[in-house]
Amino acid sequence: MPEVRVPVVVWGGGTGGIAAALQSARQGVQTLLLTPGPWLGGMVSAAGVCCPDGNELSPWQTGLWGAFLRELARCEPDGLDHNWVSCFGYQPATAETILRRWLAEQPALSWWPGCRLREVRRQGDRLTGLVIERGGERLQVQLQMAIDGSDRGELIALSGTACRYGWESQEQWGEPSAPAAERLLADPFFRRQPVQSPTWVAIGVLGRTDHCPAAGQPLPAPFALAAEPFGLERTITYGRLPGDRVMLNWPLHGNDWHDDLERAFCGDPKAEAELFAQMQAHSLAFGRALQEASDGWLQLDGLFPQPDSAAGGALRGPSPLALMPYWREGRRLVGLSTLVEQQLLPLKPGASIAPLPLRNGHVDAVVVGNYANDHHYPGPDWPLAAKSCAWGGRWTGTPFCIPTALWSAPTPPTCWRPTRDSAPVIWPMGPPACNRRSSMWARPLAWQRPSASSGAAQPPICRCWCCSSS
Amino acid sequence: MLVLQQQLIHDPQAPAGPLPLWDTPWHHPAWRQRQLAALMDPGSLDQHGQLPAARKRTGDLGPDLAADIAAPEPGERVWSGWLQQNAAGRTTLRPQSGASGDGPADGWPLITLEPAMHHWLAAAGEGPVRLVGSANPWGPWLRVSRLAEGQA
Numbered sequence: 001m002p003e004v005r006v007p008v009v010v011w012g013g014g015t016g017g018i019a020a021a022l023q024s025a026r027q028g029v030q031t032l033l034l035t036p037g038p039w040l041g042g043m044v045s046a047a048g049v050c051c052p053d054g055n056e057l058s059p060w061q062t063g064l065w066g067a068f069l070r071e072l073a074r075c076e077p078d079g080l081d082h083n084w085v086s087c088f089g090y091q092p093a094t095a096e097t098i099l100r101r102w103l104a105e106q107p108a109l110s111w112w113p114g115c116r117l118r119e120v121r122r123q124g125d126r127l128t129g130l131v132i133e134r135g136g137e138r139l140q141v142q143l144q145m146a147i148d149g150s151d152r153g154e155l156i157a158l159s160g161t162a163c164r165y166g167w168e169s170q171e172q173w174g175e176p177s178a179p180a181a182e183r184l185l186a187d188p189f190f191r192r193q194p195v196q197s198p199t200w201v202a203i204g205v206l207g208r209t210d211h212c213p214a215a216g217q218p219l220p221a222p223f224a225l226a227a228e229p230f231g232l233e234r235t236i237t238y239g240r241l242p243g244d245r246v247m248l249n250w251p252l253h254g255n256d257w258h259d260d261l262e263r264a265f266c267g268d269p270k271a272e273a274e275l276f277a278q279m280q281a282h283s284l285a286f287g288r289a290l291q292e293a294s295d296g297w298l299q300l301d302g303l304f305p306q307p308d309s310a311a312g313g314a315l316r317g318p319s320p321l322a323l324m325p326y327w328r329e330g331r332r333l334v335g336l337s338t339l340v341e342q343q344l345l346p347l348k349p350g351a352s353i354a355p356l357p358l359r360n361g362h363v364d365a366v367v368v369g370n371y372a373n374d375h376h377y378p379g380p381d382w383p384l385a386a387k388s389c390a391w392g393g394r395w396t397g398t399p400f401c402i403p404t405a406l407w408s409a410p411t412p413p414t415c416w417r418p419t420r421d422s423a424p425v426i427w428p429m430g431p432p433a434c435n436r437r438s439s440m441w442a443r444p445l446a447w448q449r450p451s452a453s454s455g456a457a458q459p460p461i462c463r464c465w466c467c468s469s470s
Numbered sequence: 471m472l473v474l475q476q477q478l479i480h481d482p483q484a485p486a487g488p489l490p491l492w493d494t495p496w497h498h499p500a501w502r503q504r505q506l507a508a509l510m511d512p513g514s515l516d517q518h519g520q521l522p523a524a525r526k527r528t529g530d531l532g533p534d535l536a537a538d539i540a541a542p543e544p545g546e547r548v549w550s551g552w553l554q555q556n557a558a559g560r561t562t563l564r565p566q567s568g569a570s571g572d573g574p575a576d577g578w579p580l581i582t583l584e585p586a587m588h589h590w591l592a593a594a595g596e597g598p599v600r601l602v603g604s605a606n607p608w609g610p611w612l613r614v615s616r617l618a619e620g621q622a
Contacts (some may be wrong), residue, residue: 008474057583058495058541059487059538060487061583063478063486064486066484068490073544073545078545079543079604081604081606082608084606189616210607240608270536351517353518364472366475366478366488392584392591399492401488404474
């Protein structure tokens with residue numbers, strides 16, 4: 001098998017993965033960025049969520065994020081003020097072009113799109129290599145450090161690194177917005193919705209008139225209530241982009257996808273492909289419903305290249321569908337400490353910042369975030385502890401700090417999941433990749449504890465949704 | 471202080487702030503000094519993310535920016551009109567009659583991403599004003615960044 005040696009390998013090319021790869025390369029370290037798809041950017045380009053609504057205020061516009069916003073403003077001829085969810089609306093290709101240029105400017109950085117993770121190599125508890133597939137060929141990448149910047153934590157899963165996934169009870173961390181353990185186990189909702197609902201963004205184009213000419217035809221099921229809170233025109237222009245395009249990413253009876261999401265985490269490519277096809281069809285159906293209700297004011301429109309031409313370098317094309325889904329939740333690395341909701345909420349009532357992370361008397365912060373908590377699930381709004389404040393004529397989230405102590409712990413990898421008795425299960429080698437597609441999607445969540453006879457190194461029997469117990 | 475924090479703050483291409491300083495936009499001339507000072511003495515940061523007024527007055531952290539100072543942006547323009555406070559507590563700008571971009575019938579709601587402008591708007595009464603910003607008809611709002619020259 002061909003082999004390459006690179007000190008730092010980053011898996012995943014969203015903003016987090018790109019930031020890690022850029023900063024590594026800028027220190028002069030040879031760095032290899034691997035992405036499964038043909039584009040970079042994740043949420044901010046390939047997934048089509050081109051109106052980000054976090055870290056908007058000028059004190060939080062620092063670092064690569066601030067540089068990215070200012071470059072967007074410079075490159076979009078009609079500016080960034082186009083919608084009501086964000087102060088930054090732009091076309092996907094604009095963001096993708098900027099990110100590709102930034103990568104190309106770093107001589108120590110290489111980007112390989114279209115890769116598949118196949119295996120990991122390890123010595124003891126350290127990752128020493130990856131086996132990837134690229135262009136139909138397998139090759140081994142020897143490394144000193146691997147960084148998982150992917151949306152769902154695919155390298156975490158493959159390597160068996162300690163991670164968490166899905167719901168955790170209020171009793172576990174004391175988080176005020178978390179469900180109680182009893183409810184978590186008793187209510188089937190939490191088994192049906194193991195993670196927040198993702199969206200496959202679709203793109204539309206608006207007609208020449210400034211306003212929707214239709215009084216608002218009723219939307220068909222399952223979108224019948226989508227326009228109820230804000231009206232049809234506001235629903236459509238929520239994520240308006242330059243060039244009269246609109247991003248369809250509407251959470252209220254819109255194109256969030258809620259069903260059988262475990263298929264994205266069970267390691268079965270066929271199940272994942274089926275899920276993705278359903279998500280895409282759902283978003284296109286939502287677009288067509290809006291098209292009809294608006295008497296054609298909105299039309300589904302091509303903005304993205306088809307995956308094949310995207311792989312050939314195309315930045316624009318005839319597809320209304322983004323190149324990848326927008327995931328709101330993935331696996332969570334188990335680090336030296338765990339960031340919990342209390343660290344994101346105001347220090348006390350009336351305060352405008354969250355508690356500063358302190359370690360040995362020093363502030364341990366490296367990044368500021370401020371996103372206002374919201375959850376995407378079917379049904380009514382999930383009740384959340386208050387986090388936002390009125391500022392500058394709008395609502396904005398209380399800023400909080402990310403501490404360095406979150407970084408991966410040098411402890412034996414474990415994977416925790418809630419169980420029937422609410423106690424965490426220690427999964428010595430991480431969750432197994434489920435390679436048995438079955439019709440067991442609706443099975444209750446349960447992971448058996450390792451038996452005394454199985455030994456700590458043996459994975460217990462998996463009884464998750466994806467695995468047959470037979 | 472961590473070496474990493476210092477490197478983030480002193481990054482020549484994309485300086486990154488580890489701490490939430492509500493009074494310090496990215497373009498503040500003393501941005502680095504303020505981030506470093508707050509890291510050295512986190513107790514000096516109050517519950518509103520503000521550094522001590524005395525240290526800002528004496529100069530080592532620089533004064534807070536005036537409302538007529540912000541980074542210029544592509545596409546921005548001057549908006550002249552009458553400032554109003556509406557019943558919902560929002561500030562609006564009714565453009566001068568005949569001006570382009572009249573906007574909503576009851577005036578443009580104003581928003582800002584700049585701390586100095588936020589404080590200025592919170593204290594402003596009603597009256598004539600000239601502001602620099604960009605219109606967003608789909609907000610709908612005017613995103614204003616600073617007072618126009620001669621307004622302060």
